[in-house]
Amino acid sequence: MLVPKISPSQTLGPALKRALGLLPSVLYTDASEANVAGEPAVWAQVSASDDVQALLNSGLSVAVIGADDDDLAHVGGFDRARLALRYASASEDDSDLSTITRAATVGINRAGAVILDLTAQQISAATDSVDVEAQGPPPLAALVRAAERQVIGANGPVRVLVELSGSSEGWTLGLLSRVGSAGASAVVDAGILGVGDDCTGRLELGAALVAACGLSSDRTDGLVTTVVVDEQRACLGVAYSNGASLAAALASGDGVYWSRKRGLWHKGLTSGATQTLVGVSVDCDADALCFRVRQQSPGFCHRQTNSCFGPAAGLARLAQTVADRRLNAPEGSYTRRLFDDSALLRAKIVEEAGELADATDPADVAFEAADLLYFAMVKCAAHGVSLADVERSLDRKHLKVIRRPGDAKPGAIPAEPKAPTPAAAIPEVSRTSIQNAGIRAALPGEKIALRVYSADELSESERDALLQRPLVDSQEIMRRVRPIVDAVRARGDAAVLELTAKFDGAQMDSVVVRAPFNVPELPDSVRAAIDQAYANVRCFHAAQLPADSAVETMPGVTCRRFSRAIERVGLYVPGGTAVLPSSALMLGVPAQVAGCREIVLATPPRPDGSIVPEVLYVAHKVGATAIVKAGGAQAIAAMAYGTESVPKVDKICGPGNQYVTAAKMLAQNDSDAMVSIDMPAGPSEILVVADATSNPAYVASDLLSQAEHGPDSQAVLLAVGLSAAQMAAIEAEIDTQAARLPRVDIVRQSVPKGFCLCVSSMADALAFSNAYAPEHLILQTDSASDYVKDIVNAGSVFVGHYSPESCGDYASGTNHTLPTYGYSKMYSGVNTATFLKHITSQELTRDGLANIAQTVMTLAEVEELEAHRNAVAIRLKDL
Numbered sequence: 001m002l003v004p005k006i007s008p009s010q011t012l013g014p015a016l017k018r019a020l021g022l023l024p025s026v027l028y029t030d031a032s033e034a035n036v037a038g039e040p041a042v043w044a045q046v047s048a049s050d051d052v053q054a055l056l057n058s059g060l061s062v063a064v065i066g067a068d069d070d071d072l073a074h075v076g077g078f079d080r081a082r083l084a085l086r087y088a089s090a091s092e093d094d095s096d097l098s099t100i101t102r103a104a105t106v107g108i109n110r111a112g113a114v115i116l117d118l119t120a121q122q123i124s125a126a127t128d129s130v131d132v133e134a135q136g137p138p139p140l141a142a143l144v145r146a147a148e149r150q151v152i153g154a155n156g157p158v159r160v161l162v163e164l165s166g167s168s169e170g171w172t173l174g175l176l177s178r179v180g181s182a183g184a185s186a187v188v189d190a191g192i193l194g195v196g197d198d199c200t201g202r203l204e205l206g207a208a209l210v211a212a213c214g215l216s217s218d219r220t221d222g223l224v225t226t227v228v229v230d231e232q233r234a235c236l237g238v239a240y241s242n243g244a245s246l247a248a249a250l251a252s253g254d255g256v257y258w259s260r261k262r263g264l265w266h267k268g269l270t271s272g273a274t275q276t277l278v279g280v281s282v283d284c285d286a287d288a289l290c291f292r293v294r295q296q297s298p299g300f301c302h303r304q305t306n307s308c309f310g311p312a313a314g315l316a317r318l319a320q321t322v323a324d325r326r327l328n329a330p331e332g333s334y335t336r337r338l339f340d341d342s343a344l345l346r347a348k349i350v351e352e353a354g355e356l357a358d359a360t361d362p363a364d365v366a367f368e369a370a371d372l373l374y375f376a377m378v379k380c381a382a383h384g385v386s387l388a389d390v391e392r393s394l395d396r397k398h399l400k401v402i403r404r405p406g407d408a409k410p411g412a413i414p415a416e417p418k419a420p421t422p423a424a425a426i427p428e429v430s431r432t433s434i435q436n437a438g439i440r441a442a443l444p445g446e447k448i449a450l451r452v453y454s455a456d457e458l459s460e461s462e463r464d465a466l467l468q469r470p471l472v473d474s475q476e477i478m479r480r481v482r483p484i485v486d487a488v489r490a491r492g493d494a495a496v497l498e499l500t501a502k503f504d505g506a507q508m509d510s511v512v513v514r515a516p517f518n519v520p521e522l523p524d525s526v527r528a529a530i531d532q533a534y535a536n537v538r539c540f541h542a543a544q545l546p547a548d549s550a551v552e553t554m555p556g557v558t559c560r561r562f563s564r565a566i567e568r569v570g571l572y573v574p575g576g577t578a579v580l581p582s583s584a585l586m587l588g589v590p591a592q593v594a595g596c597r598e599i600v601l602a603t604p605p606r607p608d609g610s611i612v613p614e615v616l617y618v619a620h621k622v623g624a625t626a627i628v629k630a631g632g633a634q635a636i637a638a639m640a641y642g643t644e645s646v647p648k649v650d651k652i653c654g655p656g657n658q659y660v661t662a663a664k665m666l667a668q669n670d671s672d673a674m675v676s677i678d679m680p681a682g683p684s685e686i687l688v689v690a691d692a693t694s695n696p697a698y699v700a701s702d703l704l705s706q707a708e709h710g711p712d713s714q715a716v717l718l719a720v721g722l723s724a725a726q727m728a729a730i731e732a733e734i735d736t737q738a739a740r741l742p743r744v745d746i747v748r749q750s751v752p753k754g755f756c757l758c759v760s761s762m763a764d765a766l767a768f769s770n771a772y773a774p775e776h777l778i779l780q781t782d783s784a785s786d787y788v789k790d791i792v793n794a795g796s797v798f799v800g801h802y803s804p805e806s807c808g809d810y811a812s813g814t815n816h817t818l819p820t821y822g823y824s825k826m827y828s829g830v831n832t833a834t835f836l837k838h839i840t841s842q843e844l845t846r847d848g849l850a851n852i853a854q855t856v857m858t859l860a861e862v863e864e865l866e867a868h869r870n871a872v873a874i875r876l877k878d879l
């Protein structure tokens, strides 16, 4: 295929612009200049300062990045099929693409396409040197195959494009056809292309397209079969093209073909059934064209019908009929009534949507959906919106990478949970063996389900496998984090500013904001909710302040223990995928209650360099002294070592992603940093114990509340003696509730990684839970409180049907920063003591020293530590 390249400095004539818009894709050299408003698919070169995710979200189809551009190589948050890796000018002798091989080894090799920058000499030499006797593809094709192999296709085969190094002025039809026959596409500067009579000194677009696609015909007259389709891609008929007719079609923007009888055939010029060309493409083996057209009536077929293949069907027919009724419906017809009475149309849309929402039987769902589509199409036609307009909108939504929350309006979701599906309709519960379990994300439309195992059927090693959390490639993470930490240590604020620009897209002049903070207005409801949560969390954490203790261990020997706040603490408040003011509260309140003198809060800034207002408000309430506007490893390093503006702290607390956790571990192990950390707190986890008394909807809701945190969240269900019907009711609730979540894409990934283990008794459930040591343990059973005494390992426990996990996340009073990964076996969650250290003291009277002297001196002799013994003996003489 031919991909025209458009740069900002270029002025293209209107005819050429329109013709280029008919090709499947165009490439802009500057993303900010790219016109992503409609078709064709737009590719654009992006730079490190571009927000790739935002560009893709706004309609860019593919972002082109330098393959060795480390700044962009790890960008994420979207399907990597939307990236094209550009390999800068391969050297003359780089025929094995060692540039690509090298890049592939550093792990940036997932993409949808690669662009190879080759010289004209490389292209012609490669193909000219074909040895006709030799086996295998010619060298250029081999180069293309090598590129395909080295880059792992994200969601399908890798597309290879070839661009001419330096200037594309050197493109000739010969070079284009060499690239085309090697199976690659050619990127050609739009400035060297032309259409119609205006082609002097340029490559005529039709001829360039034929060459670049290697378009050929197996017919003796050399004509190329041309499939003609409408905007919905329904086939209207077949015609033929050659170079001349293709050039005329591209120049005029109309359906122009080559008639075997009449020669150049401008469709509809005599009948009025003209066609506006909306797209031109070439089939997979380059022997047919497809013209997508907007067809004027009476249609394409010589029998005065729209299509040579009979009438349209389904949605296309409905759209045609409704559009026709808009013009011709007789007075008194129902569709006419709907056009004339917008209140009636509105009522019918709402009514049909309700009926569709309530339908459960597949036939009823299809029936109700069809009704709703009819009224929706009437609404569209009434506002001059065509089916093609709706489809364009769908296609644009398909390009979105940032999903809208999609919450229903208040009242739209019934308050009461739905009754479980009747037992009769419930399928048998599947019991997959662990060895056969292929864990993958649920695809859209697929059921979102936990894997289900029966404890009776598991061997000991299979049960142990279920206790393991997913593997993290910690070496790879450390490899990325170490240079970040080193940069901050070496270059302080300057490095933090650079890294913040790189990872959080915020260009700032300073890193730190000091108290008092300028807290913006918050909605009353938000302020009140934060105030209430603060009060509860504070109340619970204040109650944890330890009392000092004093014990006289023997007469005259008094030992004391008292606590002191850690003076300078750093609190990491995550902010990558979600804004977490609740984490600011959970870290800030205990630090405040403990009495820490300096509370430094670090959180990633927003792209404009500001801090989320809710986090600012919490920082103000907990008495934070400074806010570090940075996230990730750079924020941790800044607090661990200090910079020109970031105060060095003594302890760093708070959850975060793998980079944050790795940086905390590095800092803790470096004696230069002299800093401690709270615990390793990774991806969120939940383990729900449910029995026959549990409400399936509640069980599902708790599981999903943690599954929505991230793709690696762990949701585990222990089903105690549940029947197949009860299990299926929970499974149905998980699926339906998940489908309604704005973060359904995350849940599709995390839920299948979780599992349900069917056990026969509560004792078995608790034994498994203690071995698993979950972050959150939820006991959803009538007698939940009876079992609390049996819990040995868990971060936080939620007791009974009315204790949802999210209350602990936000407001009940307990802390939500908890150990994950099984670390609840040996770590506590964050609490007031996290911010305290305990100091002991002793005071001996003369009698006390006399009483203990012999014991101490004997033990010192045993250890042969004479100075120890002497420190007592020297005093004993004076008593």
Ligand SMILES: NC(=O)c1ccc[n+]([C@@H]2O[C@H](COP(=O)([O-])OP(=O)(O)OC[C@H]3O[C@@H](n4cnc5c(N)ncnc54)[C@H](O)[C@@H]3O)[C@@H](O)[C@H]2O)c1
Pocket (backbone or CB within 6 Å): 074, 480, 503, 504, 573, 574, 575, 576, 577, 578, 580, 583, 604, 630, 631, 632, 633, 634, 655, 656, 657, 658, 659, 660, 681, 682, 683, 684, 709, 710, 775, 816, 817, 818, 819, 820
């Ligand atoms: N266990 C708990 O108590 C608890 C509580 C709340 C949140 N969490 C977890 O915390 C995590 C928060 O993670 P998050 O990503 O949303 O926010 P985050 O603030 O932890 O991480 C964002 C930062 O990561 C850095 N980063 C991103 N990509 C990088 C790359 N390629 N190389 C180096 N650094 C990079 C950036 O500096 C960015 O500022 C989630 O997993 C959530 O489940 C756990």
Ligand SMILES: N[C@H](CO)Cc1c[nH]c[nH+]1
Pocket (backbone or CB within 6 Å): 580, 582, 583, 683, 684, 685, 706, 775, 809, 816, 817, 818
């Ligand atoms: N559940 C998380 C702890 O694993 C904390 C959190 C923050 N916001 C919502 N939840």
